[in-house]
Amino acid sequence: xxxxxxxxxxxxxxxxxxxxxxxxxxxxxxxxxxxxxxxxxxxxxxxxxxxxxxxxxxxxxxxxxxxxxxxxxxxxxxxxxxxxxxxxxxxxxxxxxxxxxxxxxxxxxxxxxxxxxxxxxxxxxxxxxxxxxxxxxxxxxxxxxxxxxxxxxxxxxxxxxxxxxxxxxxxxxxxxxxxxxxxxxxxxxxxxxxxxxxxxxxxxxxxxxxxxxxxxxxxxxxxxxxxxxxxxxxxxxxxxxxxxxxxxxxxxxxxxxxxxxxxxxxxxxxxxxxxxxxxxxxxxxxxxxxxxxxxxxxxxxxxxxxxxxxxxxxxxxxxxxxxxxxxxxxxxxxxxxxxxxxxxxxxxxxxxxxxxxxxxxxxxxxxxxxxxxxxxxxxxxxxxxxxxxxxxxxxxxxxxxxxxxxxxxxxxxxxxxxxxxxxxxxxxxxxxxxxxxxxxxxxxxxxxxxxxxxxxxxxxxxxxxxxxxxxxxxxxxxxxxxxxxxxxxxxxxxxxxxxxxxxxxxxxxxxxxxxxxxxxxxxxxxxxxxxxxxxxxxxxxxxxxxxxxxxxxxxxxxxxxxxxxxxxxxxxxxxxxxxxxxxxxxxxxxxxxxxxxxxxxx
Amino acid sequence: xxxxxxxxxxxxxxxxxxxxxxxxxxxxxxxxxxxxxxxxxxxxxxxxxxxxxxxxxxxxxxxxxxxxxxxxxxxxxxxxxxxxxxxxxxxxxxxxxxxxxxxxxxxxxxxxxxxxxxxxxxxxxxxxxxxxxxxxxxxxxxxxxxxxxxxxxxxxxxxxxxxxxxxxxxxxxxxxxxxxxxxxxxxxxxxxxxxxxxxxxxxxxxxxxxxxxxxxxxxxxxxxxxxxxxxxxxxxxxxxxxxxxxxxxxxxxxxxxxxxxxxxxxxxxxxxxxxxxxxxxxxxxxxxxxxxxxxxxxxxxxxxxxxxxxxxxxxxxxxxxxxxxxxxxxxxxxxxxxxxxxxxxxxxxxxxxxxxxxxxxxxxxx
Numbered sequence: 001x002x003x004x005x006x007x008x009x010x011x012x013x014x015x016x017x018x019x020x021x022x023x024x025x026x027x028x029x030x031x032x033x034x035x036x037x038x039x040x041x042x043x044x045x046x047x048x049x050x051x052x053x054x055x056x057x058x059x060x061x062x063x064x065x066x067x068x069x070x071x072x073x074x075x076x077x078x079x080x081x082x083x084x085x086x087x088x089x090x091x092x093x094x095x096x097x098x099x100x101x102x103x104x105x106x107x108x109x110x111x112x113x114x115x116x117x118x119x120x121x122x123x124x125x126x127x128x129x130x131x132x133x134x135x136x137x138x139x140x141x142x143x144x145x146x147x148x149x150x151x152x153x154x155x156x157x158x159x160x161x162x163x164x165x166x167x168x169x170x171x172x173x174x175x176x177x178x179x180x181x182x183x184x185x186x187x188x189x190x191x192x193x194x195x196x197x198x199x200x201x202x203x204x205x206x207x208x209x210x211x212x213x214x215x216x217x218x219x220x221x222x223x224x225x226x227x228x229x230x231x232x233x234x235x236x237x238x239x240x241x242x243x244x245x246x247x248x249x250x251x252x253x254x255x256x257x258x259x260x261x262x263x264x265x266x267x268x269x270x271x272x273x274x275x276x277x278x279x280x281x282x283x284x285x286x287x288x289x290x291x292x293x294x295x296x297x298x299x300x301x302x303x304x305x306x307x308x309x310x311x312x313x314x315x316x317x318x319x320x321x322x323x324x325x326x327x328x329x330x331x332x333x334x335x336x337x338x339x340x341x342x343x344x345x346x347x348x349x350x351x352x353x354x355x356x357x358x359x360x361x362x363x364x365x366x367x368x369x370x371x372x373x374x375x376x377x378x379x380x381x382x383x384x385x386x387x388x389x390x391x392x393x394x395x396x397x398x399x400x401x402x403x404x405x406x407x408x409x410x411x412x413x414x415x416x417x418x419x420x421x422x423x424x425x426x427x428x429x430x431x432x433x434x435x436x437x438x439x440x441x442x443x444x445x446x447x448x449x450x451x452x453x454x455x456x457x458x459x460x461x462x463x464x465x466x467x468x469x470x471x472x473x474x475x476x477x478x479x480x481x482x483x484x485x486x487x488x489x490x491x492x493x494x495x496x497x498x499x500x501x502x503x504x505x506x507x508x509x510x511x512x513x514x515x516x517x518x519x520x521x522x523x524x525x526x527x528x529x530x531x532x533x534x535x536x537x538x539x540x541x542x543x544x545x546x547x548x549x550x551x552x553x554x555x556x557x558x559x560x561x562x563x564x565x566x567x568x569x570x571x572x573x574x575x576x577x578x579x580x581x582x583x584x585x586x587x588x589x590x591x592x593x594x595x596x597x598x599x600x601x602x
Numbered sequence: 603x604x605x606x607x608x609x610x611x612x613x614x615x616x617x618x619x620x621x622x623x624x625x626x627x628x629x630x631x632x633x634x635x636x637x638x639x640x641x642x643x644x645x646x647x648x649x650x651x652x653x654x655x656x657x658x659x660x661x662x663x664x665x666x667x668x669x670x671x672x673x674x675x676x677x678x679x680x681x682x683x684x685x686x687x688x689x690x691x692x693x694x695x696x697x698x699x700x701x702x703x704x705x706x707x708x709x710x711x712x713x714x715x716x717x718x719x720x721x722x723x724x725x726x727x728x729x730x731x732x733x734x735x736x737x738x739x740x741x742x743x744x745x746x747x748x749x750x751x752x753x754x755x756x757x758x759x760x761x762x763x764x765x766x767x768x769x770x771x772x773x774x775x776x777x778x779x780x781x782x783x784x785x786x787x788x789x790x791x792x793x794x795x796x797x798x799x800x801x802x803x804x805x806x807x808x809x810x811x812x813x814x815x816x817x818x819x820x821x822x823x824x825x826x827x828x829x830x831x832x833x834x835x836x837x838x839x840x841x842x843x844x845x846x847x848x849x850x851x852x853x854x855x856x857x858x859x860x861x862x863x864x865x866x867x868x869x870x871x872x873x874x875x876x877x878x879x880x881x882x883x884x885x886x887x888x889x890x891x892x893x894x895x896x897x898x899x900x901x902x903x904x905x906x907x908x909x910x911x912x913x914x915x916x917x918x919x920x921x922x923x924x925x926x927x928x929x930x931x932x933x934x935x936x937x938x939x940x941x942x943x944x945x946x947x948x949x950x951x952x953x954x955x956x957x958x959x960x961x962x963x964x965x966x967x968x
Contacts, residue, residue: 016901018782018913022893025920028928029886035931039841040879047841051855 063213064161066240068175068203070249071277071477077175077204079161082292083137085113085145086130089121092154099133102152106141108134112296135162135292162292163197163204167249169284170256173312174247174414174475176202177287200290201310203243203475206413210479213240244478246275254597256280258590263578265313265454268594271462271563271572273486274471276412277598281317285309315416318451319576321406322533323380323517323583324561325446327503328460330373332400333388334499341502344370347383353390353437360386360441363534377506378516380532382445389444394435397443398423403492404460405470406452411489412473419456422449447536458574461531461561464507465569467500468492504529508566517584518560521592526599529569530562530591532583555579560587564595571598625672626899626962632892633668633943633958637661637951639885640869640944646851647864647872653946656715660948664955671959675966680733680907687730687752693719694759708763718949720760720768724775724918725953727756729960731779732910746780750793753777764809767925767937771918778917779910816935832868833932835861840874840931847878865946867938870930882927889923889942896961908964915957 039047068077085102092098099117103110113133120131133155137145142157163178165171179200198212199205216237220228255266259282268278285302293299302309311317333339349367350359362368362382368375376384389397398421401407407421420426424435427449442448452460455473463470472487494500507529510516517532535557538548548554558580563572573591580586641661645654676683697710697719709716731749735741753776760769781790805813839855848854853875855861861871874882893916900912919942926941928934940950 016909018900018909018917019897021778021782021913021917022897022920025917025924026890028924029889029920031933032924032927032931033883033886035928035933036840036874036879036882039837039931040844040874043841044844047838048844050838051842 061216061218061234061237063215063237064239065163065213066211066242066480068211069242069244070247070252071245071275072248072250073244074249075166076171076245076247076249077163077165080164081159082135082162083142083157084132084160084162085134085137085141086156086158087117087133088130088154088156090154092152095154098152098155102133102145102155105144105148106134106137108141109296115296130156130158132160135160163288164291165287167253168286168288170253171247171249172202172284172287172309173281173314174202174245174279175287176200176204177290178204179290202287202312202414203245205415207243207476207479211240211243214238241480243476244481245475246270246273246277246477247279247475248277248598250601251594251598252278252280255590255594256282258593259577262580263307263313264576264580265317265574266576266590266594267314267454267458267572267574268598269458269462269473269572271465271569272471274462274473275477276473276475277571278594279314279414279475281311281313283307283309312415313454313576315412315414315453315455317453317576318417318419319454319557319559320448320450320535320537321446321452321457322535322557322559323382323445324457324461324531324533324559324574325401325450325452326377326380326385327464327507327531328401328404329385329389329392329397329444330377330506331464331494331499331503332392332397334373335400335495336392336396338388338391339373341373344372345376345381345384345387347371347376347381349383351383351386351390351441353441356438360438362386374502374506374509377503377531378509378513380510380517385444386441387444389440389442390437392440392444394423394440394443397440401450404463405456406450406460410453410455410459410473412455413475416455417453419452420450446533454574454576457559457561458572461563461574462572463492464500464504465529465563465572467497468494504566507531507562511562518562518588520584521588523592523596526565526595527567528562528564528592528595529566530560530588532588533559533561534581534583535559537579549581552579556581558583558586560584560591562588562591562595565599571595625669626895626965629892629895629958629962630669632888633955634665636888636892636943637664640946642850643869643872643876643944644865644946646853646876647861647869648946653865657946657948657951660715660951661955663948664952667952668955668959668962671956672962672965674963676907676960676963677966683729684733684737685730686726687723687756690719690723690726691752691756691759693717694723694756698759698763708765708768715948718768718947720763720765720772721949721953723756723760724768724772725915725957727753727772728775728779728914728918729911731776732907732914735779735783735910736906741783746783746785749776749780753780761807764812765938766808766812767939770937771922771939774921775914775918778914782910782913783906812937832861832863832936836868836871836930837932839871843875843878843881845878845880847874847876847881850876852876867926867936867940867945868930869945870927870941873944874930886923889920892958893920896958899961899965903964912961912964915961919954919957 064079067075067079070076085106087095087099089095095117096114099113100110103113116133117131137157145152145155145157165175177200178197199208204211214237216235218231218234220231251268255268255278259266259280262282264282266278266280267276269276283305289298289302334341347362347367347369349362349365351362352359363380367383368379368381371379371381371384373384375381401421407419409416409418422439422443427433427435427439439448443450459470459473468491470489470491472489474484474487476484478484508527510530510532511518511522511528513519518530521528537557538554556579558577559575560583561572561574563569571594573594575587575590577586577590641654641657644657645651693710697707700707700710708718708720710719731753734749735745738745753773756776757769757773760772808816835855839853839861842848842855843853853872855871855875861868864872873885877884896912896916900908900916903909922939922942925934925937926939929936929939940947942954943951
C-alpha cells in the first residue's frame with residue numbers, strides 16, 4: 001500500500017529537464033579539454049623541457065638516531081661520523097660491473113658490496129635516494145675514489161653517521177644492532193623505512209620507533225646541469241629520542257669478566273621497581289660489526305659461531321630452573337595445605353612411588369634425615385620436594401607456577417621467550433604420552449620438562465621479595481628525560497600472607513645456616529636471601545655422573561638467585577653458568593661479588 | 603500505477619527467467635574498463651602493488667554491490683530509500699565525534715581500511731530526497747524546504763571536517779532533486795542571491811590552507827613551493843605528455859614524485875602525462891558514453907523518483923570528472939575531489955558503483 005503512494009498520479013515528462021543541468025559539467029569538461037590542448041599542443045615543447053630539467057627536487061633529510069645512556073648518564077651508544085660509499089642507481093649504468101670494479105679498486109670484499117646493493121635495490125626507495133654500499137671508509141679509499149670519480153658515475157663518498165656501541169661487547173645483547181629493513185617491516189607511520197636501517201635486536205629494536213625520529217624534506221633548486229643552487233624550503237627532520245637505561249654500566253662491567261670463557265647469563269634487578277641493573281649473556285659479540293663493518297667474513301663469523309653469541313641467554317635462554325624453584329613450590333605446598341612448617345618428611349636419599357621399583361634419587365646420597373620445609377630449602381632436600389610435588393599433582397602445580405610467571409612472558413622491554421610449564425595436554429600433544437606421576441615428581445625439583453628463562457626465575461623470586469606484588473621488569477628508565485613508570489602486573493595472594501616472610505627466612509638460612517647450600521657466601525655486614533640450583537641436563541639413570549661429566553657439554557648447569565640486603569632488598573641477582581656444575585661453588589660467588597660491589601658502593 | 607500497467611507486468615515477467623543475465627553489459631564493461639585502467643594508473647603513480655591490490659579488493663566489493671542493486675526492485679525499496687539518509691547523517695556525526703590526532707576528521711578507521719562517511723552521504727541524501735519529494739502526488743513547498751535544510755545541514759557537517767570539495771558535492775546531491783522537481787525559478791534566484799551574499803562568511807570559515815589554495819589558483823607562480831607547487835607540477839605533467847603521452851610507467855613527473863597525490867586526486871595528471879591528449883579524449887569519451895546510456899535509462903521512465911535520482915547521480919558523476927580534471931589542468935582551485943572510478947580511495951569507488959547500480963535498477967519498469 002505504501003509503495004503505491006509514490007506512483008499514484010501520472011507524472012509529467014517535463015521532468016526530463018534534468019538533462020539540461022548536465023550541460024554545465026559537460027561544458028566544463030569541454031573547457032578542460034581546451035586547456036589540455038593548450039598545455040599539450042600549444043605549449044607542449046615548453047612543458048617538455050620543463051619536465052626534463054625539472055629544477056626543483058625534494059630531498060630527504062635523515063634524522064639523528066636517539067642516543068642511549070646508562071643510569072648514571074654514561075654514553076652507551078652514539079652516532080659517529082663515517083665516510084660511506086653511496087650509490088645513486090638512477091645515475092649509474094652497468095652497475096654490477098662498476099661495483100665489482102670499485103670493490104677491486106678500494107680493496108673491499110666484492111661479495112659484500114654486491115650483497116648490500118642487492119639487498120637495498122629490491123626495496124622501495126625514494127627516487128634518487130642513495131644506496132649505502134660500504135661504511136667506515138679510510139682516507140686512502142676516499143682518496144682513491146675521488147681521483148677516479150668520473151669513471152664511477154653515480155658513486156660518491158658522503159659523510160654519514162654510523163651507530164657505535166661505546167663498550168662494544170659488554171652490552172651487546174641489551175643494546176642490539178641495526179640492519180636493513182625487510183620490505184614488510186616498513187613502518188608507514190613514521191615515514192621511516194624506505195631503504196633505511198632499523199633495529200634488528202635489543203633496545204634498538206624494541207625502541208626503534210622512539211629512537212628513529214622523523215624524516216624531514218628539503219626542497220632544493222638546481223641549475224640546468226643538475227648542480228645545487230639553493231635551498232628553497234626545509235622541513236626539518238625530528239631527531240630520535242634519547243633513552244636512559246636502568247643498566248648500571250659500572251656493575252655490568254664489573255660482573256662481565258666473571259663470565260670470561262664461560263657460557264651463561266646474569267640478571268640483576270631492583271625488585272621494588274623492576275629496573276634491570278645489569279644483564280649479561282655470555283658469550284657476546286661486538287654490535288659494531290653489524291653497524292659499520294664492510295666485511296662479510298667478519299659478520300659471517302658471528303652468525304656461524306656454534307656458541308650462539310647473538311642469542312640473548314638472559315631473556316631467551318630456556319633452562320631448567322632446578323632447585324631455585326623450591327621456595328615457590330614450598331609456598332604452593334603450604335597454600336594447598338599439603339604441608340605446614342612443622343611437617344616432617346624422612347629423607348634417606350631416595351624416593352619411591354608405590355608400585356614402581358625405580359628410585360628417585362636426591363642429590364645427597366645418604367639423604368638429609370628428618371626434614372621440615374625450612375630445612376628442605378636450606379639444605380635443598382630433593383626427597384622433600386619429590387614428596388610434596390607428588391602430593392600436589394600437576395593440577396595444582398601448574399596454576400601455581402603460572403601465577404609466578406613461569407610459562408609466560410615477563411613483559412620486559414626486550415625479546416624474550418616464554419619458557420614452558422608442562423601439563424597433561426602439552427605432554428600428550430608434544431611428547432605423545434600420558435602424564436606420569438614421575439613427571440610431577442621431577443617438576444618438584446624444577447627438572448623434567450620444565451623450562452624457564454633467567455629473567456623469569458628472577459621475576460618469580462622478585463615476587464617473593466615484593467611479597468606477592470608483580471612488578472614489570474624494564475630496561476629503559478627515561479625516554480627523552482621523561483621517566484618510565486613502575487608498572488604492577490598484578491599480585492599473587494597467599495592464604496596465609498605470613499608465609500612470604502617465613503619462606504624468605506628459609507632463603508636467608510640458605511646463606512646464613514652452617515648447613516645451608518650457599519653458606520660459602522655468608523656476609524657479616526648484610527643479609528642475603530637466596531637459593532642455589534644445579535640443573536641436570538643429562539639423565540643419568542644408568543650411568544654415574546662421574547662418567548657423564550667427561551663430556552663438558554653434559555655437565556650440570558650452576559644456578560644461584562638471591563636478593564639483598566634484607567629487609568629492604570635493593571638488588572636481586574640471578575646467575576646461571578652453563579655446565580658450571582655447582583650452584584653454590586660457581587654461581588653464588590659471582591652474585592656475592594655483585595652484591596658487594598653494588599651495596600658497598602652506595 | 604505506472605502509465606502502462608501492461609508494459610510493467612510484461613517487462614518484470616520477462617526479467618525473471620534470466621534475471622542474472624539481464625544486464626546492461628555495455629555499461630558494466632565500460633565501468634570495468636575504467637576501474638582496470640584506474641588500477642594501472644595507481645600502480646604507475648605509486649609503484650605500490652599493495653595499493654593496487656587494496657583498490658582491487660574494493661573494486662570487487664563495488665561490483666558485487668552494483669550488480670546486486672542493478673537487479674533489485676527499486677519500487678519495493680522505496681520505503682527504505684526514504685529513510686536511508688539517517689544512516690549517512692549518523693555516520694557524519696560519528697566521524698566528527700571520534701577523537702583523533704589528525705587535523706581533519708574525514709575517516710572512520712575500521713582497522714584494515716578507512717571509511718569516509720561524506721562519500722556515503724552524497725549517495726544516500728539524493729535517494730532520500732528524491733523519495734521524499736515524490737512520495738505525494740503534489741510536491742508541497744514545505745517538502746522542498748525540508749530537503750534544502752537537511753542538505754545544508756549535511757553540507758555543514760562535511761564542511762567542518764574540513765572537506766570543502768566533498769561538502770559542495772553533498773550539497774549538490776541534496777539540492778539538485780529540489781531543482782529538477784520544479785522548485786520555482788523566483789526562489790532559485792533568491793537562493794542563489796543568499797548563497798552569494800553568505801560567501802564572505804564561508805571565506806572566513808575556510809582554513810588557512812584552503813584559502814591559500816584559492817588564492818594561489820589565481821597566481822600559482824607567487825608561491826612555487828607551497829600551494830602553487832601542485833598546480834605547476836601537474837601542468838608540467840599534462841603539458842609534457844604532448845599528443846600521445848610518454849607511455850605507461852614512463853611519466854617522469856609522476857614517477858619521480860613531482861606531482862603530489864598522484865595516485866588520488868591528481869591521477870588525471872598521470873593519465874595525461876603517460877597517454878597524452880588522445881588518452882584524455884578517450885577517457886572523456888568513456889565518461890560521456892556512460893552518462894549517455896544512463897540518461898537513456900532515466901528518460902524512458904516516467905516516474906519522478908527515477909528522474910530525480912538518475913538526473914542527480916549523472917550530474918554528480920560528470921561534475922566530479924569536470925571539477926577534478928579542471929583542478930588538475932589549473933582552471934579551478936585545488937579542492938579534494940577524486941576522479942570517479944580512477945582515483946585511489948575505496949569508499950568513493952564503492953559509492954560510485956552503488957550509484958550506477960541504482961540507476962541500472964531503473965531499467966526494470968521502462
